[in-house]
Amino acid sequence: MHEYALIQALVSRVEAEAARRSATRVARLSVRVGEMAGVDPELFQTAYDTFRAGTICEEATLTLTRVPARWSCPRCRSAIARGAVLRCPACEVPAQLEPDSDALTLDAIEMEVP
DSSP states (O other), rough: OHHHHHHHHHHHHHHHHHHHTSSEEEEEEEEEETTTTTTOHHHHHHHHHHHHHTTTTTOOOOEEEEEEEEEETTTTTTEEEESSSOOOTTTOOOOOOOOOTTTTEEEEEEEOOO
């Protein structure tokens, strides 16, 4: 259940950003979850709902955007179809996982500042 550790790090990051801007409230967080990030989005949401109590994120909604895994050729940049062999049919080089396919990214923090 590393999702709880991820949420703890996320809330700490948001608290630091809010403090830096003297925010009085955080209204919304937006996070992208890559399919290959090893994060269960439902468990991530549950962990957030549990952990945010008593923090500046207590009233903040969490919007999760799932990013599908995408592979492409690192040489010619051609997309590799889902389920296909992970090798470019034209260049014969191994496919490369596209950025964000394996990432957990904090996209936005909506907060009230004085």
